[in-house]
Amino acid sequence: MSFIELISRHVAYPLWDLKEHSVRLDEHRKLQRIQWLDPADIAELQLRRLQAVMEHAYRNVPFYRQNWPRDPLKYPLQSKAELRDFPVVEKHDLREHQSLFVSETVSRSDLIAAKTGGSTGVALEVLFDKRCQQQRNAAAMLSDSWAGWRPGMLKAALWGSPPVASTLRSKLRRYLHDRIFFLDTMNLNDDTMLAFHGELQRRKPRALFGHAHSLYELARFIDDAQLEPITIDAAVSTSMMLLPVHRKVVERVFRTNVTDRYGCEEVGLIASECEEHEGMHLNEAHVVVEFLNEQGEAHEEATPAAVVVSDLNNYGMPLIRYAVGDEAIPSDRSCECGRGLALIEKVVGRTADYLIKSDGSRVSGISMVEKTLTAIPGIEQLQIVQESYADFRLNLVPARDFNEETQRSLVAAVREVFGESAKVAIERLERLPKTARGKSRFAVCLIDEEQA
Numbered sequence: 001m002s003f004i005e006l007i008s009r010h011v012a013y014p015l016w017d018l019k020e021h022s023v024r025l026d027e028h029r030k031l032q033r034i035q036w037l038d039p040a041d042i043a044e045l046q047l048r049r050l051q052a053v054m055e056h057a058y059r060n061v062p063f064y065r066q067n068w069p070r071d072p073l074k075y076p077l078q079s080k081a082e083l084r085d086f087p088v089v090e091k092h093d094l095r096e097h098q099s100l101f102v103s104e105t106v107s108r109s110d111l112i113a114a115k116t117g118g119s120t121g122v123a124l125e126v127l128f129d130k131r132c133q134q135q136r137n138a139a140a141m142l143s144d145s146w147a148g149w150r151p152g153m154l155k156a157a158l159w160g161s162p163p164v165a166s167t168l169r170s171k172l173r174r175y176l177h178d179r180i181f182f183l184d185t186m187n188l189n190d191d192t193m194l195a196f197h198g199e200l201q202r203r204k205p206r207a208l209f210g211h212a213h214s215l216y217e218l219a220r221f222i223d224d225a226q227l228e229p230i231t232i233d234a235a236v237s238t239s240m241m242l243l244p245v246h247r248k249v250v251e252r253v254f255r256t257n258v259t260d261r262y263g264c265e266e267v268g269l270i271a272s273e274c275e276e277h278e279g280m281h282l283n284e285a286h287v288v289v290e291f292l293n294e295q296g297e298a299h300e301e302a303t304p305a306a307v308v309v310s311d312l313n314n315y316g317m318p319l320i321r322y323a324v325g326d327e328a329i330p331s332d333r334s335c336e337c338g339r340g341l342a343l344i345e346k347v348v349g350r351t352a353d354y355l356i357k358s359d360g361s362r363v364s365g366i367s368m369v370e371k372t373l374t375a376i377p378g379i380e381q382l383q384i385v386q387e388s389y390a391d392f393r394l395n396l397v398p399a400r401d402f403n404e405e406t407q408r409s410l411v412a413a414v415r416e417v418f419g420e421s422a423k424v425a426i427e428r429l430e431r432l433p434k435t436a437r438g439k440s441r442f443a444v445c446l447i448d449e450e451q452a
């Protein structure tokens with residue numbers, strides 16, 4: 001361990017919290033303890049925290065006061081299953097009535113805003129208080145530690161438009177505390193990736209963070225250019241699904257296991273893999289996660305179900321029973337690691353990543369991409385854009401062995417699912433298009449279902 005790493009961990013981290021009056025490290029210690037509790041004790045702790053935030057929400061947040069059937073202070077929750085008596089909050093509720101979700105006890109200027117892109121391209125703004133942000137940082141630290149990162153360890157990150165340290169103060173913070181350097185994924189090309197590979201060799205970071213697609217793109221570039229592989233201790237993939245075929249390449253090039261994790265801007269970290277990499281542990285100290293079937297009832301089977309989250313930290317803009325728009329497969333397994341935190345098998349995808357057949361049935365875009373990538377040689381990356389029930393555009397990054405047969409097989413794969421009349425245009429690209437936040441989508445459906 002380097003001297004600077006020691007100073008960062010034992011001096012800069014605690015000093016930073018002290019200066020900011022931050023609960024981050026305290027919360028991190030709590031989370032370290034909670035993760036090993038029995039499931040029953042974790043459930044009790046969740047219920048207590050849920051009850052507290054719901055009492056606050058009913059008293060101080062107009063949306064809940066107007067829409068909830070009862071006062072949780074008068075009728076306390078006996079179990080989290082009773083959440084089903086309260087309405088689910090949809091994205092459009094937030095978009096249309098944002099101010100009704102803000103607590104009357106805080107000044108808006110004290111809240112931190114996070115914007116999310118949203119599938120429709122309409123931005124959604126979510127606010128949270130400072131303490132909530134510190135708690136979220138603590139949860140990220142816990143998940144980072146499962147990946148093998150420790151405070152003070154130098155890390156490299158692949159982010160879209162990363163923050164620039166321009167003032168002396170921010171430079172000092174970057175040097176002593178954050179210990180991070182970036183590759184801007186909004187500007188990913190052979191030159192920037194080659195330069196970044198050089199920086200990785202020179203600075204030898206022990207941890208690597210990035211969106212799944214970006215990690216894969218960098219790994220593939222290093223591999224294709226036959227550059228020296230880089231040895232990383234802790235690699236963390238965030239923000240979107242990491243396909244098994246992509247994961248293999250990242251793990252080979254960076255000579256490490258990848259820790260996949262799942263969260264969103266609205267509620268922070270929802271789940272993360274531990275050292276076992278067998279499913280993801282729910283961040284149960286911070287969020288209550290429900291799985292609902294299409295009728296809105298509790299879903300217990302190990303099949304995909306809608307993810308509905310209640311945030312236990314955010315008192316500035318409480319989100320109770322918020323439908324995040326993803327589907328995941330719940331699990332009743334316990335993990336080999338011995339942690340008491342419940343597992344999910346995997347995240348199946350965003351509801352928005354579904355394609356639609358003309359009879360109205362849905363096709364998981366991610367599954368289709370995954371299946372195609374595994375079955376058809378010649379493709380590095382693929383994005384399916386559905387323009388109408390019968391019109392498809394495949395944005396495709398070809399591999400070296402791309403040929404006529406690849407094209408024929410692709411057209412056949414789409415027609416197998418969507419019928420023989422499906423028209424398929426194949427667009428060969430150097431890279432997949434990215435959203436404003438630097439992510440790529442697996443599937444984009446342009447059919448407006450309400451119009452259809």
Ligand SMILES: [Zn+2]
Nearest residue numbers: 274276335337
């Ligand atoms: Zn585990």
